[in-house]
Amino acid sequence: MFDLKYNVSILPHSPGVYIMKNDKLEILYVGKAKDLKKRVSQYFQKSQNHSEKTKTLVKYIKEFEYIVTQNEIEALILENNLIKKYNPPYNILLKDDKTYPFIKITVNEDFPRLFSTKNYIKDGNLYFGPFTLSSAVNEIISVLKNIFPIRNCKLFIKEGTISCKPCMYYQIKKCNAPCFGLVSKEEYNNIINQVIEILSGKNKNEFIRSLEEKMTYYYEQFEYEKALLIRDKISNINLIFEKQRIFLGNHKSEDYINIFKDDNDACVQIFFLRDGKIVGRDHFIFENIYGEFKESIIEQFIKSFYGGTAQIPNFIYSPEFFDKDSIEKWINVKAGRKVEFRIPKKGDKKNLFDLVEVNAKMMLRKFKSKKNLRLESKDKTYLNELAMILKINSKLERIEAYDISNISGFDSVGSMVVFNNGLPYTTQYRRFRIKSVQGSNDYESMKEVVLRRVKHGIREIEELKEGSLVYTSGKFCVFPDLILIDGGRGHVNLVEELLEEMNINIPVCGMVKDNKHRTRGLIYKNVEINININSSVMKFITRVQDEVHRYAISYHRTLRDKRGLGSILNEIPNIGSKRRRELMLYFKDINSIKRASFDELLKVPSMDKKSSNSILEFFKSNK
Structure with a gap:
């Protein structure tokens, strides 16, 4: 048996590296110390200053060994090499150790x-x-x-x-x-x-x-x-x-390092400044570091990053960390010249330093968002739950959602988005410009979009049978397991009737919203199904509804920008180019014209009673 108390008592008061192991003699942690006896003793003393991670580590330590070095710098170099060699689970590891061109x-x-x-x-x-x-x-x-x-x-x-x-x-x-x-x-x-x-x-x-x-x-x-x-x-x-941005060896160079940390994870962001210009930036994610101090994360990052990269700047701006003196000595030896660590307090350097932290925060949020999405895609329980709620026996692998967008009946467009195994399948997204419907009629527009999609699919299936189409080239030949419509009972009933007429059996749900335009639940078989707003099923439905709406709106905006809102006035009788121009100059936008009264329209110089009535009648009939 390894006697921890005895072995701590015989440790020398020398600089060196200590290696903590568990009962299977697996290396848990590698650290360095100016004084081995003092540093290792701290682990086995009750201390409120220990991080949660250190407290957990101590529970598993059953044995340790140590290597004495001549000085702190040797200890730091040895520590860095051992961490890279063994990847101990309780060390903060820089997984993507990079070199730059x-x-x-x-x-x-x-x-x-x-x-x-x-x-x-x-x-x-x-x-x-x-x-x-x-x-x-x-x-x-x-x-x-x-x-x-x-x-x-x-x-x-x-x-x-x-x-x-x-x-x-x-x-x-x-x-x-x-x-x-x-x-x-x-x-x-x-x-x-x-x-x-x-x-x-x-x-x-x-x-x-x-x-x-x-x-x-x-x-x-x-x-x-x-x-x-x-x-x-x-x-x-x-x-x-x-x-190109450049760094010449004889010019001063600066790196700016900052950190953002939440309860479990952290992101360290670094900006490279050369000759007064930001030449690049990079970020590093540290996962599952609950209870770890920012200072220790920054310290380990600096050791790992500059231990593995060949080019070291003149100045490193970073938050405070624990062992600044020995790391500064080590980095001076490695660089072969003086390298200063500084903490910016004010002015442009402080502003840039804060900007690095903002970027670290954004990068961590982006990373966690992607991670959550990946985890969601692996855990398909919400898709199984949705199938159970709708009493659908088959798996919901492919889900298609549809939405309609227009302004006053103009530039009506439909969007189709596809989710495959819970994830957006963007290459299968499709857009439809409404052809057969005049004015603002969401019901008929939705019917046209679904009809066109189904007809395309049937035609492609026939071409596949004939051998004139390769499966991978098909855009519509795979039918969905579920259709989600951005709308209520009327939309759902219309689409169900259409599919029934074509002998196609696909369940159809309407995604309904409350009076605050938030997803409320589903309409299925003429019954509204209320789902817990905090459930993974509702979060998934909300994401689908937001995505199909976003896709429809983006297409509508594209068309609107191409033709210009003012061109809606082209459709109105008795409104020529001169009146169109003066109306837009006076009212600034189409919605103001639509809301204008008879007397307000007459204030435009070229407008008379007949042309004013034409505008009022037009917007009334296209309500």
């Missing part, structure tokens, strides 16, 4: 190369970055190589030697073949210096001006092809300045 120019070679790398090494070469997206790096490199004839090969080329014959890049004028001695070291490095100036943002205007002068010269000499090539170069250079 840089643009590297090998200036220590006679004929430098330009490429992307994730290895930042102090080797005398130039590095631009870090970038959070590899695609941005590749795009910038591609544009630069289109502008300048920079070699693509990895050959070691020494001035005055011939390494090989020119490759195809020379033939297509993408390289000036230093491998074959066709360009001098001085000429080639002049090109590289221009690339460096572009990447470092220096002399942009002067450089572009010189190109514009060349373009003008070629144009005046009627050498239009050369002028066009330079024009394209200018365009590409401007594109680089728009897309």
Whole structure:
């Protein structure tokens, strides 16, 4: 038996790393200490300062071992390595340990190369970055190589030697073949210096001006092809300045780190500032860290993040954390220079620091929302419950919902959204522009939409049988297990009659709302079914109703924006272009015109009694 009390008593007062284990000798936690005896003793003393997580950890500790180090920095490095090796469950783990891409120019070679790398090494070469997206790096490199004839090969080329014959890049004028001695070291490095100036943002205007002068010269000499090539170069250079943000090794750089934590999870957000510009950002989610202090999360994040990334900035702005002194010493050794931790108190830095926290909060909410949706999709009990409530024996795998949207009967549209196993199946969403119904008639519009959808489905099924359609190309050939209509009894009865006429047996429910426009329940077989508002079934129905309504409204807005609300006035007799223009100028919007009285309409200069009556009659008949 391992005697905890005895083994704590013989611990040395030395810096080192301790490893906590359970009764199966599995590693639960790895920590470091300035004084092993003092630190490990704290675990086994009653303390109100322990987090809930630490209290739980102590219950499972049955054994520990330790490694003495010469100093705190060695302890911190060893702790970081052991955490990465064993992934202990009670340590705060940075699961997505990332490295970021840089643009590297090998200036220590006679004929430098330009490429992307994730290895930042102090080797005398130039590095631009870090970038959070590899695609941005590749795009910038591609544009630069289109502008300048920079070699693509990895050959070691020494001035005055011939390494090989020119490759195809020379033939297509993408390289000036230093491998074959066709360009001098001085000429080639002049090109590289221009690339460096572009990447470092220096002399942009002067450089572009010189190109514009060349373009003008070629144009005046009627050498239009050369002028066009330079024009394209200018365009590409401007594109680089728009897309790229840079960090030069000799410029000061800053990282801003902040955290948002709720009861169980946390998100740490980091913004990278280089040369005064935000060049990128990233976030890291920590799950199931109930009762853990923010300080310990930030401390572990800093150790893990900067222990695994090669590039360390000059300044790190972060919230307070417990062991600032030893971590600052460690990071100075790792960076090979002084790195300062700061807590911004006021001004622009404080504003940016607060913005990082806001972003962390948003990212955590987004993550939890997606997580809840995933969990909901795995737990299909609410779909089974819905089937039981409606007394449907089959599984509700595919559910289709329909809604109608219009304004005063104009631009009537229908929407169909599909939920497959409880999740939105967006590629199967469909929109319908109402064709056969005039004015505002939701019942007939709904009937038209469902009829068109069913007819499409029947036709596709026939084409599948004939072999003229592949199943994966079908848009309507899979019929739903349940249809949900945004409407009441009238809508449901109409759709049920339609399906019955076509010999199609699909249950139809209406999603009804209360007087505050919130989902209240379902209409099924002429009976309103009230469902607990807090139940997972009601939450699912509400989500479906909100989604089908959103989809209908978005389509309606698209059509409305295309044709303009004022075009509704085109439908009114005795209203020409002049009157339309003056009506819109006077009333500002179509709803104000619709609500206007006879006397108010006459106030518009070009309006008379006949045209005013036409407007009143039109909106009355299209109520």
